Amino acid sequence: GQQLNQSPQSMFIQEGEDVSMNCTSSSIFNTWLWYKQEPGEGPVLLIALYKAGELTSNGRLTAQFGITRKDSFLNISASIPSDVGIYFCAGRNANAGKSTFGDGTTLTVKP
Amino acid sequence: EAGVVQSPRYKIIEKKQPVAFWCNPISGHNTLYWYLQNLGQGPELLIRYENEEAVDDSQLPKDRFSAERLKGVDSTLKIQPAELGDSAVYLCASSLDSGRMDEQFFGPGTRLTVL
Numbered sequence: 001g002q003q004l005n006q007s008p009q010s011m012f013i014q015e016g017e018d019v020s021m022n023c024t025s026s027s028i029f030n031t032w033l034w035y036k037q038e039p040g041e042g043p044v045l046l047i048a049l050y051k052a053g054e055l056t057s058n059g060r061l062t063a064q065f066g067i068t069r070k071d072s073f074l075n076i077s078a079s080i081p082s083d084v085g086i087y088f089c090a091g092r093n094a095n096a097g098k099s100t101f102g103d104g105t106t107l108t109v110k111p
Numbered sequence: 112e113a114g115v116v117q118s119p120r121y122k123i124i125e126k127k128q129p130v131a132f133w134c135n136p137i138s139g140h141n142t143l144y145w146y147l148q149n150l151g152q153g154p155e156l157l158i159r160y161e162n163e164e165a166v167d168d169s170q171l172p173k174d175r176f177s178a179e180r181l182k183g184v185d186s187t188l189k190i191q192p193a194e195l196g197d198s199a200v201y202l203c204a205s206s207l208d209s210g211r212m213d214e215q216f217f218g219p220g221t222r223l224t225v226l
Contacts, residue, residue, distance in 0.1 A: 004153075031213060033213055040120075040219060040220075041217075041219050041220075042115070042202050042204065042216075042217025042218050042219055042220055043154065043202075043217050044217070045213070045214065045215070048213050088153045088154075090153070092212070092213070097159055097166065097167045097209065097212070098156040098159065098167065098212075099156075099212070099213075101152075101153025101154050101155070102153050103151060103152050103153055104151075104152070104153055
């Protein structure tokens with residue numbers, strides 16, 4: 001089946017630094033999604049991407065849908081302590097009834 | 112407006128015991144999803160309901176797992192009997208309909224520990 005590889009697996013950064021993480025797939029997707037999950041909660045959708053090459057921002061977060069349709073990137077600028085959590089990418093095809101999730105990137109921000 | 116409600120939040124049982132999880136989706140959401148999330152991994156879909164109909168249960172281990180959404184609102188996921196490997200977080204999510212699948216709202220999950 002389709003598998004997503006997220007990297008890095010974890011990140012430890014200083015408050016104020018920028019963060020980059022990515023997600024790659026062995027097959028193409030028509031939709032890329034980025035979620036954040038905090039301890040004891042379910043994932044929350046951050047950004048949805050629907051077109052190859054698309055660049056979308058949500059506050060300090062920016063995500064891109066890779067041209068090859070096999071990858072996506074998430075950047076966080078000027079990180080703050082509340083950015084701590086696990087960031088998941090997910091890919092979905094148009095006719096698929098479900099999204100395939102990566103295994104997440106755990107972000108720790110030191111004040 | 113209340114989000115997706117799940118109960119219990121935590122459950123500890125011994126292996127071979129039965130267990131049930133309950134989910135109440137956001138009011139008006141026709142599509143309901145149950146996911147399994149193992150430690151250090153992303154969620155994996157177990158079953159998707161459109162109203163009361165299970166439209167995708169291909170990933171549900173039917174020998175021990177069952178689910179129902181009798182009136183098309185709240186839903187119950189059951190495991191009988193539970194095995195050690197079932198220890199995980201069980202997430203419920205809902206969306207207005209399957210056309211808005213990307214706009215799923217997740218509940219906080221039930222953390223199951225099987226001893």
